[in-house]
Amino acid sequence: MKAIIRVDLKPGVLDPQGQAVAQALRGLGFDEVADARQGKIIELDLDERDPSRARERVEAMCQRLLANPVIERFAIDLVAETDAPA
Protein backbone atom coordinates (compact mmCIF):
# COMPACT_ATOMS: atom_id res chain seq x y z
CA MET A 1 0.00 0.00 0.00
CA LYS A 2 1.17 3.52 -0.80
CA ALA A 3 0.58 6.61 1.34
CA ILE A 4 0.80 10.06 -0.22
CA ILE A 5 1.18 12.70 2.47
CA ARG A 6 0.94 16.40 1.81
CA VAL A 7 2.40 18.69 4.48
CA ASP A 8 1.69 22.43 4.33
CA LEU A 9 2.12 25.37 6.62
CA LYS A 10 -1.17 26.28 8.29
CA PRO A 11 -2.94 29.31 6.81
CA GLY A 12 -1.65 32.42 8.52
CA VAL A 13 1.80 31.01 9.25
CA LEU A 14 4.49 33.06 7.52
CA ASP A 15 6.05 31.17 4.59
CA PRO A 16 9.43 32.75 3.75
CA GLN A 17 10.23 30.01 1.21
CA GLY A 18 7.00 30.73 -0.64
CA GLN A 19 7.70 34.45 -0.55
CA ALA A 20 11.14 33.87 -2.03
CA VAL A 21 9.59 31.80 -4.84
CA ALA A 22 7.02 34.53 -5.60
CA GLN A 23 9.71 37.20 -5.63
CA ALA A 24 12.02 35.17 -7.87
CA LEU A 25 9.18 34.48 -10.33
CA ARG A 26 8.25 38.16 -10.52
CA GLY A 27 11.94 38.94 -11.01
CA LEU A 28 11.87 36.69 -14.07
CA GLY A 29 8.93 38.66 -15.50
CA PHE A 30 6.06 36.49 -14.25
CA ASP A 31 4.21 39.53 -12.93
CA GLU A 32 0.90 37.67 -12.59
CA VAL A 33 2.21 35.84 -9.50
CA ALA A 34 0.34 37.40 -6.57
CA ASP A 35 1.42 34.90 -3.92
CA ALA A 36 3.17 31.55 -3.52
CA ARG A 37 3.23 28.97 -0.76
CA GLN A 38 5.43 25.91 -0.59
CA GLY A 39 4.82 22.56 1.05
CA LYS A 40 6.11 19.03 0.74
CA ILE A 41 4.84 15.70 -0.50
CA ILE A 42 6.06 12.45 1.00
CA GLU A 43 5.26 9.19 -0.74
CA LEU A 44 5.64 6.04 1.36
CA ASP A 45 5.66 2.39 0.29
CA LEU A 46 4.19 0.44 3.17
CA ASP A 47 4.25 -3.27 3.94
CA GLU A 48 0.69 -3.07 5.24
CA ARG A 49 -2.48 -4.24 3.54
CA ASP A 50 -5.13 -3.07 6.00
CA PRO A 51 -6.17 0.50 5.02
CA SER A 52 -7.50 1.51 8.44
CA ARG A 53 -4.39 0.24 10.17
CA ALA A 54 -2.22 1.98 7.55
CA ARG A 55 -4.04 5.29 8.06
CA GLU A 56 -3.62 5.10 11.82
CA ARG A 57 0.09 4.37 11.50
CA VAL A 58 0.70 7.11 8.92
CA GLU A 59 -1.12 9.62 11.14
CA ALA A 60 1.25 8.66 13.94
CA MET A 61 4.23 9.13 11.57
CA CYS A 62 3.00 12.62 10.70
CA GLN A 63 2.51 13.57 14.34
CA ARG A 64 5.90 12.23 15.40
CA LEU A 65 8.19 13.05 12.49
CA LEU A 66 6.80 14.20 9.17
CA ALA A 67 4.91 17.33 10.19
CA ASN A 68 5.21 19.91 12.94
CA PRO A 69 1.61 19.99 14.19
CA VAL A 70 2.13 23.42 15.76
CA ILE A 71 2.59 25.18 12.42
CA GLU A 72 1.83 22.55 9.77
CA ARG A 73 -1.19 20.57 8.65
CA PHE A 74 -1.13 17.31 6.76
CA ALA A 75 -3.40 15.32 4.47
CA ILE A 76 -3.05 11.58 3.85
CA ASP A 77 -4.14 9.65 0.74
CA LEU A 78 -3.87 5.88 0.73
CA VAL A 79 -3.52 4.05 -2.58
CA ALA A 80 -3.75 0.26 -2.87
CA GLU A 81 -0.86 -1.10 -4.94
CA THR A 82 -3.20 -2.66 -7.49
CA ASP A 83 -4.80 0.75 -8.16
CA ALA A 84 -1.47 2.33 -8.99
CA PRO A 85 0.83 0.05 -10.94
CA ALA A 86 4.37 1.43 -10.94
Add this chain to the structure above:
Amino acid sequence: MKAIIRVDLKPGVLDPQGQAVAQALRGLGFDEVADARQGKIIELDLDERDPSRARERVEAMCQRLLANPVIERFAIDLVAETDAPA
Protein backbone atom coordinates in the same frame (compact mmCIF):
# COMPACT_ATOMS: atom_id res chain seq x y z
CA MET B 1 -6.75 31.53 -10.56
CA LYS B 2 -4.68 29.14 -8.46
CA ALA B 3 -2.00 26.78 -9.75
CA ILE B 4 -0.97 23.76 -7.71
CA ILE B 5 2.36 22.42 -8.89
CA ARG B 6 3.83 19.15 -7.74
CA VAL B 7 7.55 18.68 -8.32
CA ASP B 8 9.11 15.22 -7.83
CA LEU B 9 12.39 13.59 -8.63
CA LYS B 10 12.10 11.43 -11.74
CA PRO B 11 11.84 7.69 -11.09
CA GLY B 12 15.31 6.23 -10.89
CA VAL B 13 16.93 9.42 -9.56
CA LEU B 14 18.46 8.84 -6.13
CA ASP B 15 16.46 10.57 -3.38
CA PRO B 16 18.68 10.95 -0.28
CA GLN B 17 16.05 13.04 1.53
CA GLY B 18 13.47 10.29 1.03
CA GLN B 19 15.94 7.67 2.22
CA ALA B 20 16.62 9.70 5.37
CA VAL B 21 12.87 9.92 6.04
CA ALA B 22 12.44 6.14 5.59
CA GLN B 23 15.37 5.43 7.89
CA ALA B 24 14.15 7.85 10.57
CA LEU B 25 10.64 6.32 10.47
CA ARG B 26 12.02 2.79 10.84
CA GLY B 27 14.20 4.05 13.70
CA LEU B 28 11.00 5.17 15.44
CA GLY B 29 9.54 1.67 15.10
CA PHE B 30 7.55 2.13 11.88
CA ASP B 31 9.00 -1.05 10.40
CA GLU B 32 6.37 -1.26 7.67
CA VAL B 33 8.02 1.61 5.79
CA ALA B 34 9.66 -0.02 2.76
CA ASP B 35 10.57 3.17 0.91
CA ALA B 36 9.98 6.93 0.97
CA ARG B 37 10.34 9.66 -1.63
CA GLN B 38 10.00 13.37 -1.04
CA GLY B 39 8.87 16.09 -3.39
CA LYS B 40 7.46 19.58 -3.12
CA ILE B 41 4.17 21.32 -3.72
CA ILE B 42 4.01 24.95 -4.79
CA GLU B 43 0.70 26.77 -4.71
CA LEU B 44 0.53 29.99 -6.73
CA ASP B 45 -2.12 32.72 -6.70
CA LEU B 46 -2.20 34.12 -10.22
CA ASP B 47 -3.69 37.34 -11.57
CA GLU B 48 -4.75 35.53 -14.72
CA ARG B 49 -8.23 34.38 -15.70
CA ASP B 50 -7.53 32.51 -18.94
CA PRO B 51 -6.77 28.86 -18.07
CA SER B 52 -4.83 28.06 -21.24
CA ARG B 53 -2.69 31.17 -20.87
CA ALA B 54 -2.18 30.36 -17.17
CA ARG B 55 -1.06 26.80 -17.96
CA GLU B 56 1.41 28.00 -20.55
CA ARG B 57 2.89 30.56 -18.15
CA VAL B 58 3.10 28.09 -15.24
CA GLU B 59 4.84 25.55 -17.48
CA ALA B 60 7.39 28.23 -18.30
CA MET B 61 7.82 28.97 -14.56
CA CYS B 62 8.48 25.26 -13.93
CA GLN B 63 11.01 25.03 -16.74
CA ARG B 64 12.83 28.20 -15.71
CA LEU B 65 12.74 28.15 -11.91
CA LEU B 66 10.50 25.74 -10.05
CA ALA B 67 11.81 22.40 -11.31
CA ASN B 68 15.10 21.09 -12.60
CA PRO B 69 13.91 19.33 -15.78
CA VAL B 70 17.06 17.18 -15.88
CA ILE B 71 16.19 15.28 -12.72
CA GLU B 72 12.67 16.41 -11.79
CA ARG B 73 9.20 16.10 -13.29
CA PHE B 74 6.27 18.37 -12.55
CA ALA B 75 2.49 18.23 -12.69
CA ILE B 76 0.26 21.32 -12.83
CA ASP B 77 -3.34 21.61 -11.61
CA LEU B 78 -5.25 24.80 -12.25
CA VAL B 79 -8.13 25.74 -9.97
CA ALA B 80 -10.50 28.62 -10.73
CA GLU B 81 -10.92 30.84 -7.65
CA THR B 82 -14.68 30.30 -7.58
CA ASP B 83 -14.17 26.50 -7.35
CA ALA B 84 -11.99 26.81 -4.30
CA PRO B 85 -13.11 29.51 -1.90
CA ALA B 86 -10.37 30.29 0.60
